[in-house]
Amino acid sequence: MSAADYNPDSDRLEDEARARAKLQTNTGANGASQPVEGGPSLAAGIGEAQERVDGAESEYEEIEVDDDDEVDDMFALGSDDESSKPKKKIIRVKKGAIASQAVSANLLDNFDDADGYYRINLGERIGPEGRYLVFANLGRGMFSNVVKARETIPSTSTEPAREREVAIKVVRSQETMYKAGIKEMAILQKLASLDPEDKRHVIRLDSHFEHRGHLCMVFELLSMNLREVVKRFGKDVGLNYRAVRAYAHQMFLALSLLRKANVIHADIKPDNILVNEGKNVLKLCDLGSASDATEVEITPYLVSRFYRAPEIVLGAPYDSAIDVWSIGCTLYEVATGKILFPGRTNNQMLLLMQELRGRFTTKQAKKGRFAAQHFDDTNNFLSMEKDKNTGVDVIRKVNLQKPVEDLRARLLPANTAKKLSDEELRLTNNFIDLLNRTLELDPAKRITPREALNHPFLS
Numbered sequence: 001m002s003a004a005d006y007n008p009d010s011d012r013l014e015d016e017a018r019a020r021a022k023l024q025t026n027t028g029a030n031g032a033s034q035p036v037e038g039g040p041s042l043a044a045g046i047g048e049a050q051e052r053v054d055g056a057e058s059e060y061e062e063i064e065v066d067d068d069d070e071v072d073d074m075f076a077l078g079s080d081d082e083s084s085k086p087k088k089k090i091i092r093v094k095k096g097a098i099a100s101q102a103v104s105a106n107l108l109d110n111f112d113d114a115d116g117y118y119r120i121n122l123g124e125r126i127g128p129e130g131r132y133l134v135f136a137n138l139g140r141g142m143f144s145n146v147v148k149a150r151e152t153i154p155s156t157s158t159e160p161a162r163e164r165e166v167a168i169k170v171v172r173s174q175e176t177m178y179k180a181g182i183k184e185m186a187i188l189q190k191l192a193s194l195d196p197e198d199k200r201h202v203i204r205l206d207s208h209f210e211h212r213g214h215l216c217m218v219f220e221l222l223s224m225n226l227r228e229v230v231k232r233f234g235k236d237v238g239l240n241y242r243a244v245r246a247y248a249h250q251m252f253l254a255l256s257l258l259r260k261a262n263v264i265h266a267d268i269k270p271d272n273i274l275v276n277e278g279k280n281v282l283k284l285c286d287l288g289s290a291s292d293a294t295e296v297e298i299t300p301y302l303v304s305r306f307y308r309a310p311e312i313v314l315g316a317p318y319d320s321a322i323d324v325w326s327i328g329c330t331l332y333e334v335a336t337g338k339i340l341f342p343g344r345t346n347n348q349m350l351l352l353m354q355e356l357r358g359r360f361t362t363k364q365a366k367k368g369r370f371a372a373q374h375f376d377d378t379n380n381f382l383s384m385e386k387d388k389n390t391g392v393d394v395i396r397k398v399n400l401q402k403p404v405e406d407l408r409a410r411l412l413p414a415n416t417a418k419k420l421s422d423e424e425l426r427l428t429n430n431f432i433d434l435l436n437r438t439l440e441l442d443p444a445k446r447i448t449p450r451e452a453l454n455h456p457f458l459s
């Protein structure tokens with residue numbers, strides 16, 4: 001499956017299940033919608049907004065914001081030309097106050113939508129003393145909407161006032177999400193304390209505040225996520241090996257930091273890896289599913305499906321090796337522009353994994369809590385399929401002796417190999433070897449981040 005065809009939104013239902021499972025694990029709650037305790041009432045919120053407008057100075061300022069209707073188009077284009085840049089529009093807002101259009105919209109309505117997302121208006125100021133001026137939307141996930149804002153940093157006795165751009169993750173106003181956000185911040189702070197010089201490629205949290213019952217997390221601003229990079233610069237063919245190598249190196253640096261901190265990310269995928277404007281530096285982001293390696297819970301929906309390690313699907317105990325598996329799937333996608341295991345169900349994921357990597361050992365096929373759903377007593381794989389003629393669900397027994405797919409054949413077809421220089425051939429062979437080691441079905445045999453950093457592809 002081409003990575004460009006993949007629509008992260010099509011996984012929403014499973015994502016909801018995943019989020020619920022994860023929130024239960026993280027916070028002991030059931031993930032049901034509940035307003036944040038102590039969150040402002042609608043009436044109080046309107047009063048506050050009105051007061052700020054009435055009390056503000058009469059001057060207006062003109063602000064350039066993204067034209068909201070055009071934002072999605074930026075990601076739809078497969079090119080990097082001028083037309084792919086988001087369109088801008090100028091709006092007038094009260095200086096230092098909430099944007100007038102934001103107020104009027106909110107007077108008629110609640111501040112949140114039905115799912116607890118904050119309805120942000122471009123041009124709105126949020127944060128202590130309206131410090132952050134929101135001017136673009138960056139993305140929306142299960143837990144939050146993320147916006148781009150210009151921060152005004154007040155002058156000090158030694159430095160004049162200045163501005164910089166930041167990303168703000170506005171968490172949905174539900175108690176469970178709020179708690180998950182608090183946990184995400186604690187993990188980010190732990191990781192930052194172990195990487196004081198910011199050399200390990202994990203996103204930096206700058207500060208946080210509350211806005212109308214929403215936890216707002218302020219991050220360094222990056223340019224786009226890796227799914228968008230592949231779609232724009234390597235649609236269906238992937239990026240060149242120099243880029244793959246640089247990205248792989250940085251991803252394993254991030255993983256080695258997580259391992260040092262005893263943290264499992266549990267949602268690594270191209271969407272959660274951001275790159276800078278120059279596309280030469282990446283940062284691992286979205287630690288909303290992360291947890292301490294000592295407090296893991298067995299759930300078949302952890303990690304987005306295409307990047308989900310076999311031990312999760314089988315319901316076996318797992319550790320930070322699940323992140324290495326996800327990195328393997330991500331690197332394949334970056335190098336080829338195609339999704340490695342595009343399974344529609346957990347059962348199909350296991351079939352695709354075995355077709356490429358060979359059958360599970362008897363021990364693995366028996367070990368996990370969910371293994372009996374996928375294997376019979378004699379370890380035949382039970383592939384759940386639809387009959388091609390009748391469309392009825394059927395179970396096909398698969399007794400796979402050897403892999404039927406081959407990473408080498410996919411990454412180095414014979415006609416390509418002949419055209420490569422010795423150096424290119426060496427690089428490609430090393431990449432195939434690294435991938436094989438990240439995609440070991442047995443987590444105990446899977447390469448560790450430290451070993452990966454010393455692998456010939458990266459050293």
Ligand SMILES: Nc1ncnc2c1ncn2[C@@H]1O[C@H](COP(=O)(O)OP(=O)(O)OP(=O)(O)O)[C@@H](O)[C@H]1O
Nearest residue numbers: 139141142143144146167219220221222271286288
């Ligand atoms: N610091 C940042 N700089 C630029 N863009 C960002 C930043 N943080 C997040 N984004 C954008 O917002 C999107 C959603 O962010 P994030 O994954 O952190 O949110 P989420 O609500 O936790 O999502 P999920 O559904 O994956 O849990 C990212 O894929 C990215 O495109």
